[in-house]
Amino acid sequence: MPTSHDLSGLMKFLSREPWRECFAEVLDDHLGPILDAGDMEFDDLEALIGGDLTMTLWGCAFEDFLTQEFEVDEVNIVDEYLRRRGWTESTGAKAYIKALRTSVMSLYEVTNIVPGESLMARDLIRGGEPVRVSEGTATKSLKQWDKIAARIVPVLGKSVFAGGLLAFSNEMQDLLLDGLKRLDGTEKGKSLPSLADDVLREAAFLFTIVWVTETLGRIANDTTRSMQNFEGDDILFHDIRFPLASGATQKDIAARFNDLPELSQETNKFWNWLQIDPAPTKTISKGAGGLSIDTTMDGSGxxxxxxxxxxxxxxxxxxxxxxxxxxxxRFLSEVLGELVRSPLTEIRTMEQMMAERSHTQHANTAPEIPPEIAEQIVHQFLDTRYRETLDHPVGMLGNKTPREAVKTSKGKQQVVDWLKYLENQTARHPDPSDPMTTYSFQWMWKELGVEALRK
Incomplete structure (x- = not known):
């Protein structure tokens, strides 16, 4: 049975004219400027950000499309669909579709997360009291003070997220607010006034453009994504394991390797596999800041x-x-023949390889300290460090000290944003039991007199 969030019927209705052409216009509003600038097609995004995020972007445009009326008889697709096909939908599905019809994309700050159940979302653009959102999946990955662009809609007595949900960084938030100010005519340097729903609804495309612009920018600057070997192939580590056949020994394997020009022996159990033939001629295309990995043998080259x-x-x-x-x-299968069975392969990315090495180094060097003692030591260190920070200039506070900044209303809000940033970054540590993750910043809020603003 379809769930209350199932929009498959509405999506099939989208294939009809004039809706297909109307949606193409909305999708172009959301992604056209980015795709045109990068000389890309929509499908090219999947190779850069993955299929799930690409479909989320499509969903953001689709949900925006559901709120709009077009010149074609000034009809909205939701109104038309429910009139013609509403009888096929469940009560929950109809409530969800109707809620999307009048929904608004906004930027929210997340607090009071109950994993698998709910969270509180504070609207950073329209203001007002935080809203409790019933949510299962996102609450398992979101952290305190995270920012998300989303639509919150009422369905059968509960507030829920629509499907188009995007995680926003502080940089994305700044770009978004600047863009909204320009659309609203707010003078540069002044605070953005609380926007009415109809104004914000017309700016839905801006959320998508800002998110994609910043995300693609980070990808372009991430050299690990563009790292290649000499042949121009992307770095992807493969560990291929050939099980020895029954009765075969390591000596049998070594004997097959003897005198092979492609294998240069380092020890009695280790060989370098060499390229003896001339290197293939191939144009290597690297992105900005890309790196190339190439290893040659000393002496022979x-x-x-x-x-x-x-x-x-x-x-x-x-x-x-x-x-x-x-x-x-293929090479080893031909050389070893009946001495081995079919191989098994493990594949790891550059990021996974680096993470494994980091974990191994930490495991090999970390002293055996009881967890509760380690937590006490780390927390005492952080107490000292952050207490000193209160009297030192901070970039996020306009190079004022936190104690100086809280003396003005503007500086006080900057201090709140700074404390939220510290808490959020600490909460995102991959190990929830790490002493860094369990550190409490509560005393800093109280020390700076902004405890009442921690909401």
Whole structure:
């Protein structure tokens, strides 16, 4: 049975004219400027940000489309759909669709998160009291003071999020507010007044444009995404393990490797796999700031394609791209033949490899300290550090000290934003049991006299 958030019937109705053409116009409002600037198509976004986020962006445009009336008889698709096909929808689904018809995209700050159940959302643009939102999935990943662009709609006595929900950084928030000021005619440097729903509804496309602009900018500056090997293939680490066949030994494997020009032996169990043939001629296309990984053997200058190692009852081949993995798999299968069985492959990204190394280094060097003692030591250190910070200039406060900043109403709000930022960044630590994550900033709010603004 369709859920109350199921819009499949409405989406099928979208394929009819004139709605298909009308939606194309709205989608172009949301993404056209970005796609045109990057000489991209909509489908190209999936390769950059992934399928889930691409569909979320489509959903943001679709939900905006549901609120609009067009020149075609000044009809709204929701009104038309419910008139013609509303009898096919459940009570909950009809309530959800009707709520989307008058919904408004806004920017919210998240507090009081109950994972799997609910959260409080404070509207940063229209103001007002925080709203309790019934939410299961997002509450499991959101942290205190996170900011999200979303539509909150009433459905059968509860407030829920619509499908188009985007996580906003502080930089995205600043860009959004600047854009809203320009649309509203607010003078530069002045605070954005509380916007009426109809004004904010017309600016829905701006949320999408700001999010995509900032996200693609971060991707362009992320060199790990554009890192390539010599052949121009994206770095993707492959560990291919060939199980030894029954009766085969490591000595049998080593004997097959002897005198092969492609394998340069380092130890009795480790070889470098070399490229003996001339390097292929291929144009390597790197993004801005891209890096290229290339390793050659001292003396011979032959390029190292990977490493082969004997570990127990396995032959391990380690390479840094899918193309080298395919080539190496065929090479070793031909050389070893009946001595091995079908290989198993593990694939890791650059980020995963770096995280594993960091974890291994920490595990090898960290002293054995009881968790409660470690927490006490870390918290005492943070107490000292942050108490000193109260009397030192902070960039987010206009290079004023927190104690100086709270003396004015504007500075007091900046201090609140700064404290929220500290709490939010600490809460995002990947290990919830880490002493950094369990640190409480409550005393700082009280010390600076802004405890009543922590909401």
């Amino acid at each position: 032959n390029r190292v394609l990977g490493n082969v190692e004997l570990k127990g009852r396995f032959v391990h081949l380690s390479v840094n791209s899918a193309a080298r993995a395919d080539k190496g798999r």
